[in-house]
Amino acid sequence: xxxxxxxxxxxxxxxxxxxxxxxxxxxxxxxxxxxxxxxxxxxxxxxxxxxxxxxxxxxxxxxxxxxxxxxxxxxxxxxxxxxxxxxxxxxxxxxxxxxxxxxxxxxxxxxxxxxxxxxxxxxxxxxxxxxxxxxxxxxxxxxxxxxxxxxxxxxxxxxxxxxxxxxxxxxxxxxxxxxxxxxxxxxxxxxxxxxxxxxxxxxxxxxxxxxxxxxxxxxxxxxxxxxxxxxxxxxxxxxxxxxxxxxxxxxxxxxxxxxxxxxxxxxxxxxxxxxxxxxxxxxxxxxxxxxxxxxxxxxxxxxxxxxxxxxxxxxxxxxxxxxxxxxxxxxxxxxxxxxxxxxxxxxxxxxxxxxxxxxxxxxxxxxxxxxxxxxxxxxxxxxxxxxxxxxxxxxxxxxxxxxxxxxxxxxxxxxxxxxxxxxxxxxxxxxxxxxxxxxxxxxxxxxxxxxxxxxxxxxxxxxxxxxxxxxxxxxxxxxxxxxxxxxxxxxxxxxxxxxxxxxxxxxxxxxxxxxxxxxxxxxx
Amino acid sequence: xxxxxxxxxxxxxxxxxxxxxxxxxxxxxxxxxxxxxxxxxxxxxxxxxxxxxxxxxxxxxxx
Numbered sequence: 001x002x003x004x005x006x007x008x009x010x011x012x013x014x015x016x017x018x019x020x021x022x023x024x025x026x027x028x029x030x031x032x033x034x035x036x037x038x039x040x041x042x043x044x045x046x047x048x049x050x051x052x053x054x055x056x057x058x059x060x061x062x063x064x065x066x067x068x069x070x071x072x073x074x075x076x077x078x079x080x081x082x083x084x085x086x087x088x089x090x091x092x093x094x095x096x097x098x099x100x101x102x103x104x105x106x107x108x109x110x111x112x113x114x115x116x117x118x119x120x121x122x123x124x125x126x127x128x129x130x131x132x133x134x135x136x137x138x139x140x141x142x143x144x145x146x147x148x149x150x151x152x153x154x155x156x157x158x159x160x161x162x163x164x165x166x167x168x169x170x171x172x173x174x175x176x177x178x179x180x181x182x183x184x185x186x187x188x189x190x191x192x193x194x195x196x197x198x199x200x201x202x203x204x205x206x207x208x209x210x211x212x213x214x215x216x217x218x219x220x221x222x223x224x225x226x227x228x229x230x231x232x233x234x235x236x237x238x239x240x241x242x243x244x245x246x247x248x249x250x251x252x253x254x255x256x257x258x259x260x261x262x263x264x265x266x267x268x269x270x271x272x273x274x275x276x277x278x279x280x281x282x283x284x285x286x287x288x289x290x291x292x293x294x295x296x297x298x299x300x301x302x303x304x305x306x307x308x309x310x311x312x313x314x315x316x317x318x319x320x321x322x323x324x325x326x327x328x329x330x331x332x333x334x335x336x337x338x339x340x341x342x343x344x345x346x347x348x349x350x351x352x353x354x355x356x357x358x359x360x361x362x363x364x365x366x367x368x369x370x371x372x373x374x375x376x377x378x379x380x381x382x383x384x385x386x387x388x389x390x391x392x393x394x395x396x397x398x399x400x401x402x403x404x405x406x407x408x409x410x411x412x413x414x415x416x417x418x419x420x421x422x423x424x425x426x427x428x429x430x431x432x433x434x435x436x437x438x439x440x441x442x443x444x445x446x447x448x449x450x451x452x453x454x455x456x457x458x459x460x461x462x463x464x465x466x467x468x469x470x471x472x473x474x475x476x477x478x479x480x481x482x483x484x485x486x487x488x489x490x491x492x493x494x495x496x497x498x499x500x501x502x503x504x505x506x507x508x509x510x511x512x513x514x515x516x517x518x519x520x521x522x523x524x
Numbered sequence: 525x526x527x528x529x530x531x532x533x534x535x536x537x538x539x540x541x542x543x544x545x546x547x548x549x550x551x552x553x554x555x556x557x558x559x560x561x562x563x564x565x566x567x568x569x570x571x572x573x574x575x576x577x578x579x580x581x582x583x584x585x586x587x
Contacts (some may be wrong), residue, residue, distance in 0.1 A: 017543045017545075018543070019543050041568070064567060065567065078536055105558075106537075106560050107560065107561050107563075109539065112558050113539070117536045118534075120531055120537050121531075121539070122539045123541065124542055125540075125541070125542030126562055129564075129570035129573075130570065130573060133565075134541055135563075136577070136581075170528050170531065181531065182540075184536040184555050187546060199565065243528065246528075247529050414527060436553075437549060444584070
């Protein structure tokens with residue numbers, strides 16, 4: 001057997017974003033004889049990662065934050081050299097494509113504006129440490145900003161939003177994953193029709209879920225404005241929420257408003273509710289927090305789940321009656337399916353493990369599960385037997401030096417595989433998010449891991465149930481039906497919403513008492 | 525305020541700074557977009573970059 005070789009090259013002052021680096025690493029990994037690939041910028045934390053994987057050569061150790069490091073472990077020097085030369089070809093092709101117009105790409109906002117006169121929005125997704133300064137420049141130039149980057153300090157957010165509000169500009173974010181303006185999807189967004197519903201959302205995946213469910217019912221989006229997860233906290237005082245509400249209030253194509261977020265700070269809630277009432281347009285607020293129940297105040301509805309928000313919005317617009325439903329499928333069908341699955345479980349299998357790509361979807365699932373089954377942990381570490389957990393794999397702790405799980409399923413697939421080795425695990429609960437910006441085949445990326453986890457559990461004489469929802473539309477690049485079919489082929493029970501998937505998981509884990517509670521209490 | 529309602533009646537024209545995939549998505553949808561060749565300022569040192577930005581702010585205020 002040949003000894004292994006590690007080769008690294010450092011390309012000075014060659015900045016590449018995390019998605020490009022992911023694509024490059026994937027391509028190189030497929031090379032014959034290539035065992036491990038790292039393609040990353042030479043920041044201190046990335047150099048630590050290289051050291052941990054034994055890929056930190058002296059050249060790589062000397063790299064800086066603006067230097068691209070390519071490190072290859074291969075089973076021969078020839079294979080390593082081959083991968084490095086392939087990387088060279090990849091990067092050159094990318095540069096040629098970018099400069100296809102014959103003009104060098106602008107390096108400053110001022111130049112970019114000369115290339116694109118009348119530009120009106122800057123979409124910023126640079127690393128968080130540099131995001132605030134770029135945002136400030138854009139706002140000072142009178143441009144609206146969607147700030148996708150996270151890790152922007154709270155005090156910077158307050159200062160930037162004050163600047164934006166003074167200038168009457170939009171500052172969507174920080175940590176704004178999704179927006180749709182004039183029908184244009186920005187960041188991670190689904191292909192939804194234009195329509196009469198305006199959104200103000202503190203959550204990207206929450207907005208994606210509600211907008212996709214509305215699209216399935218033939219309702220579209222007038223404008224969808226992201227405000228970032230902290231906007232309705234006491235410190236930020238709902239600065240951008242209020243700006244957005246005023247704009248949607250004045251927008252003639254917006255007939256109904258949907259507000260998505262966690263329960264606001266009391267003072268902010270008062271302001272926001274007063275503003276909503278003053279606008280005189282019907283509103284549905286989905287506030288994802290403990291103890292939030294559906295309540296109605298004429299044309300102002302508060303609901304507890306994303307699915308309920310979509311259903312209530314449609315009902316209000318069409319002047320129909322509405323009440324929350326635990327499942328959309330007939331009760332008998334849910335009962336039959338749950339009982340069928342439960343027959344495959346061994347006696348000690350009681351736990352649910354949620355592995356999520358969408359932070360809000362994880363949060364919502366935990367909120368659905370806790371009242372039914374008791375405490376839900378939010379970390380990966382195994383708890384005592386039967387402990388339920390719901391983990392957001394897009395949280396900062398899992399994305400240092402790696403792309404978000406909506407782009408790269410590597411970490412999630414690893415965790416899904418491990419589920420096959422957990423003897424007390426009854427249900428694996430998942431989300432699959434489609435749309436522009438998301439991976440080309442998110443279901444296909446995790447399906448092999450699901451199949452392997454189920455096979456491993458089966459080999460140990462127990463079943464493993466996998467329940468999921470797919471957030472997306474038929475018009476999304478990945479195709480909703482294709483993605484659902486791929487999951488179903490892997491043995492997954494796909495439900496029409498995240499809340500329903502969480503309830504189905506609770507029924508499987510909790511059996512008859514939960515079935516009775518959900519089916520009989522809510523639908524009588 | 526009015527700048528936002530103005531935006532609702534304009535064509536969205538985007539300057540993209542960061543993930544190139546966002547610019548590619550917009551291009552596919554025929555949305556006018558320019559992708560910037562961004563790289564971290566001050567050699568990628570956030571503290572130095574913040575200092576430089578603060579100095580530039582002062583210059584701007586004095587100007």
